[in-house]
Amino acid sequence: xxxxxxxxxxxxxxxxxxxxxxxxxxxxxxxxxxxxxxxxxxxxxxxxxxxxxxxxxxxxxxxxxxxxxxxxxxxxxxxxxxxxxxxxxxxxxxxxxxxxxxxxxxxxxxxxxxxxxxxxxxxxxxxxxxxxxxxxxxxxxxxxxxxxxxxxxxxxxxxxxxxxxxxxxxxxxxxxxxxxxxxxxxxxxxxxxxxxxxxxxxxxxxxxxxxxxxxxxxxxxxxxxxxxxxxxxxxxxxxxxxxxxxxxxxxxxxxxx
Amino acid sequence: xxxxxxxxxxxxxxxxxxxxxxxxxxxxxxxxxxxxxxxxxxxxxxxxxxxxxxxxxxxxxxxxxxxxxxxxxxxxxxxxxxxxxxxxxxxxxxxxxxxxxxxxxxxxxxxxxxxxxxxxxxxxxxxxxxxxxxxxx
Numbered sequence: 001x002x003x004x005x006x007x008x009x010x011x012x013x014x015x016x017x018x019x020x021x022x023x024x025x026x027x028x029x030x031x032x033x034x035x036x037x038x039x040x041x042x043x044x045x046x047x048x049x050x051x052x053x054x055x056x057x058x059x060x061x062x063x064x065x066x067x068x069x070x071x072x073x074x075x076x077x078x079x080x081x082x083x084x085x086x087x088x089x090x091x092x093x094x095x096x097x098x099x100x101x102x103x104x105x106x107x108x109x110x111x112x113x114x115x116x117x118x119x120x121x122x123x124x125x126x127x128x129x130x131x132x133x134x135x136x137x138x139x140x141x142x143x144x145x146x147x148x149x150x151x152x153x154x155x156x157x158x159x160x161x162x163x164x165x166x167x168x169x170x171x172x173x174x175x176x177x178x179x180x181x182x183x184x185x186x187x188x189x190x191x192x193x194x195x196x197x198x199x200x201x202x203x204x205x206x207x208x209x210x211x212x213x214x215x216x217x218x219x220x221x222x223x224x225x226x227x228x229x230x231x232x233x234x235x236x237x238x239x240x241x242x243x244x245x246x247x248x249x250x251x252x253x254x255x256x257x
Numbered sequence: 258x259x260x261x262x263x264x265x266x267x268x269x270x271x272x273x274x275x276x277x278x279x280x281x282x283x284x285x286x287x288x289x290x291x292x293x294x295x296x297x298x299x300x301x302x303x304x305x306x307x308x309x310x311x312x313x314x315x316x317x318x319x320x321x322x323x324x325x326x327x328x329x330x331x332x333x334x335x336x337x338x339x340x341x342x343x344x345x346x347x348x349x350x351x352x353x354x355x356x357x358x359x360x361x362x363x364x365x366x367x368x369x370x371x372x373x374x375x376x377x378x379x380x381x382x383x384x385x386x387x388x389x390x391x392x393x394x
C-alpha cells in the first residue's frame with residue numbers, strides 16, 4: 001500500500017513537473033498577444049523597422065566577399081525563390097558538423113567554406129541583415145522541422161532544457177510558456193514562446209536581434225548563467241522551439257514589444 | 258524511562274508536523290520592520306513579488322497575475338506559514354513556480370553574480386513577513 005502511494009505520488013509529481021504541451025489548436029504566435037499598434041507596425045513593410053535589416057541583407061546577398069570572390073547570389077541565385085522556406089526549416093541537420101545548425105551558423109558555414117572569408121559575429125549588423133533577408137523569404141510559409149534518427153537526440157536535449165528549472169529563481173521555460181501563457185508577468189502578457197518571426201525587431205531593444213539573443217534575455221531574467229552565443233545547448237533549444245511551433249506560419253521580420 | 262521516550266517521540270512528531278507547514282521562529286531572532294518590508298515587496302529588482310503577484314499597491318501600475326493576490330495574506334496565513342512560504346515554497350508544493358527566497362542549494366546554473374546567495378537575506382525575509390502580516394482583509 002505504501003509502495004503504491006509512493007508510486008502514485010511520483011506519477012503525480014512527474015505529471016505536474018512536466019506540464020502538458022499546448023494542443024495545436026491552442027497555439028498562438030506572439031503576434032496575437034500584441035497591441036493593435038505593434039501589430040500594425042509589423043504588418044506594414046514601410047513601418048516595420050526589421051525591413052531596414054532585410055534591405056541591407058539584400059545588398060549583402062549580391063556583394064562579393066572573401067578570397068573566392070563570390071557573392072551568395074553567385075551560388076544561390078535569386079533568394080526570393082532559392083531561399084523560400086529555408087529559414088522555416090532551421091535549425092537543420094548539418095552532415096559535416098554531425099549536428100543541427102541554426103540559420104546564422106548555416107550562413108557562416110557558407111562564408112567560411114564557399115566564400116573563404118571569416119565568419120560574421122553573432123548579433124553583428126551584417127549577420128542579422130543576411131539572416132533577416134533569408135528569413136523574409138519564408139514569410140507566410142509553415143514551419144517545418146524534419147525529425148529523424150539523426151536529429152532526435154538534439155531535439156530531446158532541447159526539450160530537456162525547456163523543462164529544466166534553472167537559475168536563482170529556479171524556473172523552467174515550460175513553467176511560464178506552457179503553463180502561464182496569457183497571464184501577466186509584471187504587466188507583460190506571457191507568450192507561448194513560438195519563434196515564428198526571427199530575427200525580430202524588439203521594441204525593448206530598439207534593434208533587430210536573433211532568437212539566441214532573446215533566449216539569453218530569458219536566462220538572465222531567471223538569474224541563470226546564459227549560454228554563450230552559438231552554444232550547442234541554445235541551438236538544441238532553438239530546434240525544440242521550432243519543432244514545437246511546427247505548422248505555424250513564419251512571419252519574419254516580426255516586431256515584438 | 259520508556260514513557261519519557263514515548264513522550265519525547267510524540268512531542269517530536271507533533272513538532273515536525275507543525276514545522277512542515279510553518280517556520281515559527283524568526284530567522285534572525287528579531288522582529289522585522291513592516292515599512293522596509295513594503296519597500297522590498299514593491300521593488301521589482303529586490304523582492305520581485307509584483308512580477309507574479311498583485312496586491313494592495315495603488316501606486317504600482319504593472320502587477321502580475323500568475324499568483325494569488327497578496328491582499329489579506331496576513332489574515333489567510335500565520336506569521337510562521339508566511340515565513341516558510343517565502344523561505345522555500347517548494348517544501349509545500351514541489352511543483353510551485355514561486356522561487357525559494359532563502360535557499361542556495363539544489364539550484365541549477367545560477368548566474369555567477371547570484372551564486373551562493375539567497376534571493377533575500379534573513380533580515381529581508383523578516384521585514385517582508387512583518388509587512389505581509391499587516392495585510393489584513
